[in-house]
Amino acid sequence: MYPELSERPKGVGVFPSSDHFPLGRPYGRVDAAPGPASPFRPFGLTLAVPPRTNVRFNPDSLGYDEVRQIGLIRDGTAMVPLSRHTDGATNTQTNADGQGGPDSDTDHRED
Amino acid sequence: MSAARPVLILTHRFDPTADKVVEELNNRGVPVFRLDTSEFPERLSVGAELANDHWSGQLRTTQRCLDLSAVSGIYYRRPANFAFHPDLSENERRWSAGEARLGFGGLLAALEPWLNHPHRIGYAEYKPAQLSAAVASGLLVPRTLVTNDPDRARAFVADVGLAVCKAFSGSGVYYDEGFRQVFCSLVGPEQCDDPRISRTMHLFQAWVPKDYDVRLTVVDGQFFAARIDGTSEAAHRDWRSDYSALSYQAVPTPTFVRSRVTALLDRLGLRFGALDFVVAPDGEWWFLECNPNGQWAWIEDETGMPIASAIADALEGGSKRG
Numbered sequence: 001m002y003p004e005l006s007e008r009p010k011g012v013g014v015f016p017s018s019d020h021f022p023l024g025r026p027y028g029r030v031d032a033a034p035g036p037a038s039p040f041r042p043f044g045l046t047l048a049v050p051p052r053t054n055v056r057f058n059p060d061s062l063g064y065d066e067v068r069q070i071g072l073i074r075d076g077t078a079m080v081p082l083s084r085h086t087d088g089a090t091n092t093q094t095n096a097d098g099q100g101g102p103d104s105d106t107d108h109r110e111d
Numbered sequence: 112m113s114a115a116r117p118v119l120i121l122t123h124r125f126d127p128t129a130d131k132v133v134e135e136l137n138n139r140g141v142p143v144f145r146l147d148t149s150e151f152p153e154r155l156s157v158g159a160e161l162a163n164d165h166w167s168g169q170l171r172t173t174q175r176c177l178d179l180s181a182v183s184g185i186y187y188r189r190p191a192n193f194a195f196h197p198d199l200s201e202n203e204r205r206w207s208a209g210e211a212r213l214g215f216g217g218l219l220a221a222l223e224p225w226l227n228h229p230h231r232i233g234y235a236e237y238k239p240a241q242l243s244a245a246v247a248s249g250l251l252v253p254r255t256l257v258t259n260d261p262d263r264a265r266a267f268v269a270d271v272g273l274a275v276c277k278a279f280s281g282s283g284v285y286y287d288e289g290f291r292q293v294f295c296s297l298v299g300p301e302q303c304d305d306p307r308i309s310r311t312m313h314l315f316q317a318w319v320p321k322d323y324d325v326r327l328t329v330v331d332g333q334f335f336a337a338r339i340d341g342t343s344e345a346a347h348r349d350w351r352s353d354y355s356a357l358s359y360q361a362v363p364t365p366t367f368v369r370s371r372v373t374a375l376l377d378r379l380g381l382r383f384g385a386l387d388f389v390v391a392p393d394g395e396w397w398f399l400e401c402n403p404n405g406q407w408a409w410i411e412d413e414t415g416m417p418i419a420s421a422i423a424d425a426l427e428g429g430s431k432r433g
Contacts, residue, residue, distance in 0.1 A: 019233035
């Protein structure tokens with residue numbers, strides 16, 4: 001018989017049940033507070049660079065149309081559909097962020 | 112009153128990609144129930160009873176009610192974590208989250224048909240799984256090594272001549288100096304002497320000489336291929352790293368690619384996929400990755416290809432596959 005652990009292991013398993021129903025952060029939140037780069041960081045992170053385009057919506061400029069069920073964004077004095085809003089450079093903030101799955105913010109362009 | 116069956120869309124409120132599908136369905140007069148799972152449990156009421164081999168019941172918000180047995184399609188986009196009563200303790204919140212995931216998440220998972228089913232998304236996100244499935248489907252895949260062994264990495268990179276190191280996911284890290292992301296980086300054998308390769312898994316892949324990139328979006332057998340040309344060095348290496356230096360053009364998908372991609376998506380159980388290819392100077396299409404919940408709206412904006420309409424078709428039509 002195995003002894004009872006006084007404290008359950010922390011963290012997730014190799015195949016967490018969350019993979020079966022992946023849920024992300026509420027819009028605008030990030031997982032962790034920024035921290036310094038460790039000299040022991042994995043090799044892959046030594047190759048990390050700032051994204052050249054990383055547009056973020058200002059949460060204060062966002063709204064939601066409960067009838068049409070679409071996001072809105074302030075454009076001057078008007079609220080306009082988020083999907084048709086242009087940022088002048090890439091048209092919409094709908095670029096590739098799928099690889100991070102639902103845990104990634106929609107305005108990150110990650111895949 | 113509309114005779115169309117409702118579509119359930121799972122995503123948060125500020126998802127412009129999902130908005131395109133919602134607007135398409137609105138224009139068609141199809142009832143939409145857009146739900147962010149963060150509305151559960153405080154702003155969403157759920158009740159379902161097992162009726163023979165399926166679940167019958169409703170989801171209710173203050174605005175809408177959805178009859179679960181009437182749904183014609185479920186679109187899994189970017190639903191957020193459940194949000195529990197703020198006065199719960201951390202332990203109580205953790206327990207509640209587990210129950211919600213298995214109970215509410217389990218109820219949703221038992222419904223059909225999905226585009227894509229979250230279980231299938233979860234599985235297909237594993238690059239080693241999708242790369243071997245791609246080879247089994249007849250697609251060309253660059254030589255690939257996954258390892259945390261610097262010696263293996265060095266030998267592999269030396270052998271293939273020119274190699275890249277890339278991340279398994281698109282997530283990044285928040286450092287004090289800002290957000291940092293790992294794109295596709297060229298590496299030489301000497302870099303692989305770095306003992307920090309041992310600190311986690313790394314993916315090394317032979318560099319394929321490139322004429323241009325293709326982002327191929329597939330929706331229920333409809334193919335939307337966008338040629339992507341990068342005009343900066345960074346964009347040529349990895350188009351995700353420099354969106355300002357890209358041009359797009361709709362191109363046909365070769366028949367041999369269609370049949371193999373169809374086989375791959377069947378293997379992975381996906382009805383939707385956003386796949387990345389490198390097209391070599393000899394015209395060969397080399398598979399890089401399949402994003403089972405990848406973005407596509409900016410491709411529609413840049414090329415005019417009707418992807419939102421195809422997704423709306425799929426959600427209205429209700430394919431048999433879950």
